[in-house]
Structure formats: C-alpha cells, structure tokens
Amino acid sequence: MEKVRFLMIGVGGMGREHIRRLQDVPEAEIVGLADPSAESVAQVKMSFPQLENVPVYTDYREAIAQSNADAGIIVSPHRLHFEQGMACLDGGLHVLMEKPFVDGSVNAARIIAHAESVGMHLAIAYQRHLMGPFIYIRDLVQSGALGKINFITAYQAQNWLELAAGTWRQKLALSCGGQLNDSGSHLLDVVVWMTGLEPESVSAFIDNRGTEVDIDSAVTVRFREGAVGTFNVVGSASIGWHEDVSIHGEYGTVLFRNNRIWVAKAGQTELAEVPESELPASSDPNRDFVDLVLGRISEAAAPSTCGLRIARLTEAAWRSAAEGCRVVSLLEETVV
Structure with a gap:
C-alpha cells in the first residue's frame, strides 16, 4: 500500500480540520465524504476545491460499502461513534475516532475487542x-x-x-x-x-x-x-x-x-x-495514523485503550x- 484512502464520516468544523491535516500528508487520499448535512458538505467543497469531485454520501453505511476506502475518520456526534466505528471495522476499514471515543466504557471495551478480532487498527485523535x-x-x-x-x-x-x-x-x-x-x-x-x-x-x-x-x-x-x-x-x-x-x-x-x-x-x-x-x-493524529496503517509504527500515539481509560x-x-x-x-x- 502506497496511499491510505480515507472516508470522512462527519465533515463539520472538526471534520474540516482533519481534512486540512490530511492535505499535508502525501500518502493520504480522501475518497469519500459522508454527512447528512448538505451545508457542511458545501462548506468542505468551498474550503477544499481539490475535493470537488470526491463522492458524497448521506448514509455512512452506503459510503463504507461504495467508497473503496482503507480507513475511516469518525467526527460525528459522540453517540454515533460506536455504531459507525463498528460498521467501519466490519467493512474492512481501519478507524481513527475523534474524542471522547465512544459512548461509555462498556462500548469502548466492546469496540476495542472487535477491532482486535478483525485485525484492524483503532485509534483516537488525542492530538x-x-x-x-x-x-x-x-x-x-x-x-x-x-x-x-x-x-x-x-x-x-x-x-x-x-x-x-x-x-x-x-x-x-x-x-x-x-x-x-x-x-x-x-x-x-x-x-x-x-x-x-x-x-x-x-x-x-x-x-x-x-x-x-x-x-x-x-x-x-x-x-x-x-x-x-x-x-x-x-x-x-x-x-x-x-x-x-x-x-x-x-x-x-x-x-x-x-x-x-x-x-x-x-x-x-x-x-x-x-x-x-x-x-x-510536533505532529498530528492524521499523519500518525497514516504511518500506523502503512506499518511504519507499531502503535498509534493515542491507542484505543486511552479512550477506555478516560x-x-x-x-x-x-x-x-x-x-x-x-x-x-x-x-x-x-x-x-
């Protein structure tokens, strides 16, 4: 793998910050934007003209199935993190999740165990x-x-x-x-x-x-x-x-x-x-996650266990x- 293809799930204010960082990583490519808000998507297209032709999805499940992504970045309301993260893992995507990880320690333990069982990377954007x-x-x-x-x-x-x-x-x-x-x-x-x-x-x-x-x-x-x-x-x-x-x-x-x-x-x-x-x-979680997926490092700077602990x-x-x-x-x- 020479590039990591990313699906963005949630492209509001913090989602755009992740996009901005990814633009500075040569080995990263954004291949899909998933967000039900047309306004948020329009803001992304205006702020990042280079993404004009990137496919847009209102349903993240459709995006996982069709975007041909290697990894997903989840920047949606916190309650949605667990179900979206599990869907990404089931779809064969590595996952970088915005804090505070998922809704509660029980779901945190479950998604960590699931990521291990399917052999996918799961990390948190504690920058x-x-x-x-x-x-x-x-x-x-x-x-x-x-x-x-x-x-x-x-x-x-x-x-x-x-x-x-x-x-x-x-x-x-x-x-x-x-x-x-x-x-x-x-x-x-x-x-x-x-x-x-x-x-x-x-x-x-x-x-x-x-x-x-x-x-x-x-x-x-x-x-x-x-x-x-x-x-x-x-x-x-x-x-x-x-x-x-x-x-x-x-x-x-x-x-x-x-x-x-x-x-x-x-x-x-x-x-x-x-x-x-x-x-x-200094670096940032996006660059770190690309290095993780490409095998350059063995563990994320903020692994999923940090989310469970907090x-x-x-x-x-x-x-x-x-x-x-x-x-x-x-x-x-x-x-x-």
Missing part, C-alpha cells in the same frame, strides 16, 4: 500525544527527573456553556455528556498519559448550570501509585480558553501554562522557563457527583 510541550513533560516525568509524583493540579476554563449552546454538544442524547466529556476529556487524558499514573478512586462535584449536561466539574483523583490529582473543568467561564497543569514530584516540579513550561529540578527552588527550542517537534474515569466522576460526592473506586467499575 496532545503528538504536541511538543506535552511530549516534553511526559519525557521529563518518565525520565525520573521529578522523582515520584505526589500531586497534580489541572485546570481548564472555556466559555463552552455559551459557545455550545443550542448545538448537539449540549444535548445529552447526542453528546453523551458535557464539558468534562468534551474539552475536559483532553485534560484528563493528557495528565494520565504524561504521568503514566493509574486512577484508583474518584470524587466529584458537578454543576450542569441549568443544562442537560455537565458544565463545571471539580474532580479529585487518587492514583494507585499514591499521588493525588485535582481536575477543575470550567465550562461556564467568560474567557475563550485557558489551561494549566502542575505536576509536583519528590525532587522537582513542572508547570504548564497555555503551552509555556516552567521546570524546577532536584536542588532547584526557583522555576526556569523551558525555551521553545528545547521542545520536541471513559471509566469520567463515568466514575459522574457517578460520584450523582451520589453526593461519594468516593468511587474504579475497581468497582466493571466493564463487560
């Missing part, structure tokens, strides 16, 4: 696994330079309540959850990925701010390795975006502040900013909040 600042922090933590991790604080603020108002993202039947399951999914995932820690128990307060879904979440996590972490996901903020992560180890500290990084290593009591020139090069953590937070901030052990959360 931070391929971004220089986060790779730098992961490498720093994994090197042992900070020692045993003791405490983590993670904070994300976005005017998501206003931005997503009236869209499927705030309709529980389609979104399967709110801000913690949407932008917050990136925050939960990247902290777990960077630190390599395994969540053990969770307690949470959540406020829906009058909507069907979670908007503001305060989540505390105890990790098996002994560390404690706090995740504050604010969807009702007045600002467009802000994100902080602080990781404190027995020997050192690293702070992430909107893509800028400060570090204090063993024996240092003052933080020093890390120059951008010292950060690893689904279980998110479900435990929702359960804790629903039960009055009761501490929920992830050992209680059974996956079948």
Whole structure:
C-alpha cells in the first residue's frame, strides 16, 4: 500500500480540520465524504476545491460499502461513534475516532475487542500525544527527573456553556455528556498519559448550570501509585480558553501554562522557563495514523485503550457527583 484512502464520516468544523491535516500528508487520499448535512458538505467543497469531485454520501453505511476506502475518520456526534466505528471495522476499514471515543466504557471495551478480532487498527485523535510541550513533560516525568509524583493540579476554563449552546454538544442524547466529556476529556487524558499514573478512586462535584449536561466539574483523583490529582473543568467561564497543569514530584516540579513550561529540578527552588527550542517537534493524529496503517509504527500515539481509560474515569466522576460526592473506586467499575 502506497496511499491510505480515507472516508470522512462527519465533515463539520472538526471534520474540516482533519481534512486540512490530511492535505499535508502525501500518502493520504480522501475518497469519500459522508454527512447528512448538505451545508457542511458545501462548506468542505468551498474550503477544499481539490475535493470537488470526491463522492458524497448521506448514509455512512452506503459510503463504507461504495467508497473503496482503507480507513475511516469518525467526527460525528459522540453517540454515533460506536455504531459507525463498528460498521467501519466490519467493512474492512481501519478507524481513527475523534474524542471522547465512544459512548461509555462498556462500548469502548466492546469496540476495542472487535477491532482486535478483525485485525484492524483503532485509534483516537488525542492530538496532545503528538504536541511538543506535552511530549516534553511526559519525557521529563518518565525520565525520573521529578522523582515520584505526589500531586497534580489541572485546570481548564472555556466559555463552552455559551459557545455550545443550542448545538448537539449540549444535548445529552447526542453528546453523551458535557464539558468534562468534551474539552475536559483532553485534560484528563493528557495528565494520565504524561504521568503514566493509574486512577484508583474518584470524587466529584458537578454543576450542569441549568443544562442537560455537565458544565463545571471539580474532580479529585487518587492514583494507585499514591499521588493525588485535582481536575477543575470550567465550562461556564467568560474567557475563550485557558489551561494549566502542575505536576509536583519528590525532587522537582513542572508547570504548564497555555503551552509555556516552567521546570524546577532536584536542588532547584526557583522555576526556569523551558525555551521553545528545547521542545520536541510536533505532529498530528492524521499523519500518525497514516504511518500506523502503512506499518511504519507499531502503535498509534493515542491507542484505543486511552479512550477506555478516560471513559471509566469520567463515568466514575459522574457517578460520584450523582451520589453526593461519594468516593468511587474504579475497581468497582466493571466493564463487560
């Protein structure tokens, strides 16, 4: 195989971002667009004139059968991910899925097992696994330079309540959850990925701010390795975006502040900013997935197991909040 032929399932705003990235990968070719929205398809054709003659399908099942694709990228409302992903796998397509993977940990485990049984690749577009600042922090933590991790604080603020108002993202039947399951999914995932820690128990307060879904979440996590972490996901903020992560180890500290990084290593009591020139090069999930399908790498930067792990953590937070901030052990959360 010299090229990977892609079927796009969902070509709204984030779908167009995947298309944009694929245009920069010489070994990628888009052979089908599947979306019931004529408006979204028209926007793609206007933004990417080179796709003018690419076939369009209103039914993703027809697209899978007729597009002659090697892989599918699923960028539809979250509730549809599982059925569309299973259909792609059954149709012989590898699958790259937008976060937060599928609706719940039970379906996450099922689709992972199914992908393994049919021998197809299944990955998640957690792009931070391929971004220089986060790779730098992961490498720093994994090197042992900070020692045993003791405490983590993670904070994300976005005017998501206003931005997503009236869209499927705030309709529980389609979104399967709110801000913690949407932008917050990136925050939960990247902290777990960077630190390599395994969540053990969770307690949470959540406020829906009058909507069907979670908007503001305060989540505390105890990790098996002994560390404690706090995740504050604010969807009702007045600002467009802000994100902080602080990781404190027995020997050192690293702070992430909107893509800028400060570090204090063993024996240092003052933080020093890390120059951008010292950060690893960045890539993206689309290029990474092409390399996976072509056999250049053996595992995706964000394999499907990341989605299962974050689904279980998110479900435990929702359960804790629903039960009055009761501490929920992830050992209680059974996956079948």
